[in-house]
Amino acid sequence: MTIPTENVGSLPRPAKLQTAIADYDAGKISREELKHEQDAACLDSIKRMEATGSPIVSDGEQRASSFATYPLTDTLAGTGLAPNLATDGQYFAIFTDGHHRQLPRLTGGPFHYKTFAAEYVKEAVKIATKPLKQAVIAPSMLSLLYPLDGKVDGYPRERFLEDLCNECEQDIRKCFDAGAKRISIDFTEGRLACRNDPRNPWTGRKMLEQFIELNNRVIDRFSAVERKNIGIHTCPGGDLDSTHSADVDYAELLPSMFMMNAGYFLIQLASEKDKERVYKMCGEHSRVDANGIPQICFIGVIDPLSPRVETPEQVQADLVTAARYIPKERLGSTDDCGFSPFSIDMKPKHGSPDVARDIAFRKIAARVKGTAMASEKLGVA
Numbered sequence: 122m123t124i125p126t127e128n129v130g131s132l133p134r135p136a137k138l139q140t141a142i143a144d145y146d147a148g149k150i151s152r153e154e155l156k157h158e159q160d161a162a163c164l165d166s167i168k169r170m171e172a173t174g175s176p177i178v179s180d181g182e183q184r185a186s187s188f189a190t191y192p193l194t195d196t197l198a199g200t201g202l203a204p205n206l207a208t209d210g211q212y213f214a215i216f217t218d219g220h221h222r223q224l225p226r227l228t229g230g231p232f233h234y235k236t237f238a239a240e241y242v243k244e245a246v247k248i249a250t251k252p253l254k255q256a257v258i259a260p261s262m263l264s265l266l267y268p269l270d271g272k273v274d275g276y277p278r279e280r281f282l283e284d285l286c287n288e289c290e291q292d293i294r295k296c297f298d299a300g301a302k303r304i305s306i307d308f309t310e311g312r313l314a315c316r317n318d319p320r321n322p323w324t325g326r327k328m329l330e331q332f333i334e335l336n337n338r339v340i341d342r343f344s345a346v347e348r349k350n351i352g353i354h355t356c357p358g359g360d361l362d363s364t365h366s367a368d369v370d371y372a373e374l375l376p377s378m379f380m381m382n383a384g385y386f387l388i389q390l391a392s393e394k395d396k397e398r399v400y401k402m403c404g405e406h407s408r409v410d411a412n413g414i415p416q417i418c419f420i421g422v423i424d425p426l427s428p429r430v431e432t433p434e435q436v437q438a439d440l441v442t443a444a445r446y447i448p449k450e451r452l453g454s455t456d457d458c459g460f461s462p463f464s465i466d467m468k469p470k471h472g473s474p475d476v477a478r479d480i481a482f483r484k485i486a487a488r489v490k491g492t493a494m495a496s497e498k499l500g501v502a
């Protein structure tokens with residue numbers, strides 16, 4: 122049993138696929154032609170991730186419009202938007218470089234997913250020779266589809282939340298049924314909830330506790346055995362090589378975050394200024410017994426927003442330091458975030474999405490190697 126290592130989910134979409142998405146939005150190519158490009162990108166992603174030596178792989182979310190909107194729309198531009206939604210919802214986030222990403226808006230009930238993540242798993246299992254992971258979106262993020270104030274005609278908020286929880290539960294169950302071994306829930310809105318950005322009203326509403334409660338409404342529907350393989354991912358965002366909440370102190374998030382009854386946590390850390398302080402907080406607040414299971418802390422050792430490739434020695438050093446604060450049997454490694462959570466992402470600091478893909482695989486290989494070195498050093502091998 123070595124120190125476990127796992128990616129968050131996404132990889133940059135190849136430039137060719139991003140062009141195909143734009144052509145599909147413009148009506149120049151068919152759904153089948155777009156799928157052809159997605160198939161090619163998924164095949165390349167899985168093969169190259171397997172070549173890094175990673176013990177678990179994913180399709181890099183090459184078919185998803187984004188980590189948050191995949192259940193709702195085929196493309197970020199809104200092509201194939203699910204019923205009862207309009208494109209003009211609230212901001213999800215305003216990033217430090219000034220760009221923003223917007224969510225759809227709920228216009229009526231009932232709320233249903235159009236696409237479950239299991240659809241991606243079903244395709245990926247045909248290709249992968251290693252165990253698969255799949256990322257899904259948290260109910261807390263999608264709760265922001267409901268207008269912040271006021272209500273949707275004939276569809277009270279509580280009925281929406283019940284429908285939402287049912288869909289999120291199904292999203293996870295279907296992934297397990299399709300063959301995913303591990304499922305992590307993207308919770309980037311957790312840290313953002315601790316920020317008060319007047320340009321983005323929901324962030325000023327102190328919503329963290331209700332997010333945690335809502336997510337537990339779904340997580341608690343799973344057995345202890347299942348929850349061992351259900352994770353939570355936290356980060357300060359990662360889009361166009363920019364973040365949305367890196368200035369929020371982890372002390373505001375972590376004590377609440379570990380109250381979610383998940384079995385593991387994928388925690389951005391490589392790009393933190395004071396890593397040791399955060400390792401310490403993870404050690405203090407992660408639980409040995411979260412309703413029957415221990416919580417494993419996967420610390421971020423790779424920064425997907427930076428083109429600089431970490432060395433295996435750096436990865437090893439981070440894990441060895443972290444092991445002073447987090448028991449080594451509850452320690453893992455991960456990337457700080459997906460490499461491109463949104464499908465259209467030119468990876469400006471990298472020069473191009475294709476260059477960024479090459480760099481991503483080199484970074485993943487460094488994580489895998491450095492984690493093996495740390496396992497040996499810490500006697501976990």
Ligand SMILES: [Zn+2]
Binds near residue numbers: 129358
């Ligand atoms: Zn992330």
